Amino acid sequence: MINLLFFLYATLPWMYLVSRLFSSSDVAFISYISLNFVFGLCTMLVTLLPRLLAIISKVQSFQNIYHILKWAFIVFPQFCLGQGLIELSYNQIKFDLTSNFGIDSYVSPFEMNFLGWIFVEMALQGTLLLLLRLFLHWDLLQKARGQCSINSMVSPSEDVDVEMERQRLFGGRTGNDVLLLYNLRKCYGGFSKKNTAVESISLGIPRGECFGLLGTNGAGKSTTFKMLTGDIIPSAGRAVIRTPTGSEMDILSASSEGILIGYCPQQDALDELLTGWEHLHYYCTLRGIPKQNIRKVAEDLVNRLHLNAHADKLVRTYSAGTKRKLSTAVALVGKPQILLLDEPSSGMDPCSKRYLWKTILKEVQDGCAAVLTSHSMEECEALCTRLAIMVNGSFKCLGSPQHIKNRFGDGYSVKVWLSKEISYRRMILDRLQLHFPGTQFKGQHLNLLEYHVPRSQGCLAELFRVLENHKAFLQIKHYSISQTTLEQVFINFATQQQGVSHSSQESPVHRDLLPV
Ligand SMILES: Nc1ncnc2c1ncn2[C@@H]1O[C@H](COP(=O)(O)OP(=O)(O)OP(=O)(O)O)[C@@H](O)[C@H]1O
Numbered sequence: 001m002i003n004l005l006f007f008l009y010a011t012l013p014w015m016y017l018v019s020r021l022f023s024s025s026d027v028a029f030i031s032y033i034s035l036n037f038v039f040g041l042c043t044m045l046v047t048l049l050p051r052l053l054a055i056i057s058k059v060q061s062f063q064n065i066y067h068i069l070k071w072a073f074i075v076f077p078q079f080c081l082g083q084g085l086i087e088l089s090y091n092q093i094k095f096d097l098t099s100n101f102g103i104d105s106y107v108s109p110f111e112m113n114f115l116g117w118i119f120v121e122m123a124l125q126g127t128l129l130l131l132l133r134l135f136l137h138w139d140l141l142q143k144a145r146g147q148c149s150i151n152s153m154v155s156p157s158e159d160v161d162v163e164m165e166r167q168r169l170f171g172g173r174t175g176n177d178v179l180l181l182y183n184l185r186k187c188y189g190g191f192s193k194k195n196t197a198v199e200s201i202s203l204g205i206p207r208g209e210c211f212g213l214l215g216t217n218g219a220g221k222s223t224t225f226k227m228l229t230g231d232i233i234p235s236a237g238r239a240v241i242r243t244p245t246g247s248e249m250d251i252l253s254a255s256s257e258g259i260l261i262g263y264c265p266q267q268d269a270l271d272e273l274l275t276g277w278e279h280l281h282y283y284c285t286l287r288g289i290p291k292q293n294i295r296k297v298a299e300d301l302v303n304r305l306h307l308n309a310h311a312d313k314l315v316r317t318y319s320a321g322t323k324r325k326l327s328t329a330v331a332l333v334g335k336p337q338i339l340l341l342d343e344p345s346s347g348m349d350p351c352s353k354r355y356l357w358k359t360i361l362k363e364v365q366d367g368c369a370a371v372l373t374s375h376s377m378e379e380c381e382a383l384c385t386r387l388a389i390m391v392n393g394s395f396k397c398l399g400s401p402q403h404i405k406n407r408f409g410d411g412y413s414v415k416v417w418l419s420k421e422i423s424y425r426r427m428i429l430d431r432l433q434l435h436f437p438g439t440q441f442k443g444q445h446l447n448l449l450e451y452h453v454p455r456s457q458g459c460l461a462e463l464f465r466v467l468e469n470h471k472a473f474l475q476i477k478h479y480s481i482s483q484t485t486l487e488q489v490f491i492n493f494a495t496q497q498q499g500v501s502h503s504s505q506e507s508p509v510h511r512d513l514l515p516v
Contacts, residue, residue, distance in 0.1 A: 040078025166202040177204035183237035197223040199393040210370040212380040212387030220393040221373040262336030272316035287334035301329040320347035339370040409484030418447040
């Protein structure tokens with residue numbers, strides 16, 4: 001019995017590991033167990049043969065071969081099981097026979113010169129292989145741990161809107177929501193956990209909402225999308241879809257329930273050797289659109305995204321913007337209930353962007369739930385009913401664009417152009433702080449300085465007065481005062497991003513002022 005338990009303890013992780021290396025199906029695992037038993041039997045026979053020959057012929061060399069094989073095969077748990085059972089039966093039979101003559105020949109199975117080494121070897125092997133297995137499947141273990149702690153509060157420093165959204169989700173107040181993310185988390189790098197790309201985000205998106213994900217390069221937007229599409233497995237948390245019947249299911253099983261998810265990845269997943277028409281035809285077929293309707297559906301998408309001039313050409317001749325249009329068209333095939341758009345408008349001209357926005361808005365109005373990432377604040381304001389700004393993988397704020405501007409953009413943005421590139425940064429700040437306590441310096445680019453002045457009664461008129469009075473003294477060429485924009489709110493959050501690259505061209509942070 002002990003031997004059997006050790007056998008299971010030692011072999012199962014090993015067998016599972018090897019079978020999973022070759023295939024992800026459990027059928028492979030079962031086949032592997034069967035093969036293991038066959039293998040165990042073979043090693044037993046190979047060892048027994050010299051032993052039997054040694055008993056029959058009394059030739060010492062057979063006995064030596066038996067001993068060598070016995071020690072060599074000890075690394076195979078299957079052999080240990082068979083060998084252990086045989087030795088135990090042999091021991092018992094010997095004891096039964098000799099006890100009648102008053103001889104106690106019983107040997108404890110734990111004696112090192114009997115089965116002791118087998119136990120030691122199996123315990124070591126079992127432990128090592130189990131640890132190896134845990135190491136290789138660390139992600140799965142993290143996932144299991146995440147499931148257990150799914151209701152746990154994540155960070156006490158979380159923004160109140162983000163926290164409320166989490167509570168809404170875990171409180172079950174998700175009436176119309178179709179896409180639900182529960183504490184979704186992704187760490188790259190297994191054990192090291194150094195790179196947490198997405199840090200326990202919780203979100204519910206109802207039908208007819210376009211949700212915007214904003215963040216600097218590397219904030220974790222694409223990783224979130226990849227978890228939703230099954231490209232990568234979350235380290236913790238769940239992404240679920242609510243079916244029309246009200247039941248919740250894992251997002252990856254959605255297609256089996258007939259729920260369509262449209263995905264426009266950040267990198268165009270297009271075949272360079274096919275034309276636009278061929279792509280659309282192919283995806284329509286994949287989506288199960290009846291053959292007679294394919295032409296109509298493809299034509300509709302081509303018209304809506306203004307692809308007519310390019311649909312007949314090979315994709316390799318497309319410009320970057322045209323490829324994005326085709327990728328978006330592919331994502332829209334079959335009227336998906338959930339639409340995931342990863343920077344769909346990157347590289348598009350302003351005119352094409354408008355057509356794209358119109359198309360996305362139409363889909364959303366028709367009841368689709370969309371998630372969109374973009375580096376264009378204008379786009380997010382035009383399309384998104386709610387948005388979140390991601391910094392270092394977690395949401396820093398969440399709500400409608402107006403709500404975010406009201407909460408985080410309270411006050412005025414003052415831009416001052418100096419006549420020369422002189423270091424008047426501190427002096428201007430002192431003057432402004434004298435009249436408007438709480439004024440902050442936001443950044444500098446050559447001779448352009450930016451300040452944030454908190455809102456107060458009569459502040460605007462006073463602000464003009466102060467700047468006019470000091471214009472000549474402070475060498476101010478001209479200045480502008482505006483309400484804080486979404487872009488400025490974004491910049492404020494984005495400066496918190498770890499290791500934000502100052503050389504990037506993409507993010508709005510780099511198009512505007514940087515903190516100094
Ligand atoms: N396969 C990977 N292995 C290790 N780290 C990764 C991997 N993919 C992404 N990361 C890291 O995860 C973090 C988030 O990356 P992600 O691509 O999700 O950012 P993003 O917000 O989509 O950026 P962008 O706006 O540039 O598309 C980054 O720090 C990135 O370096």
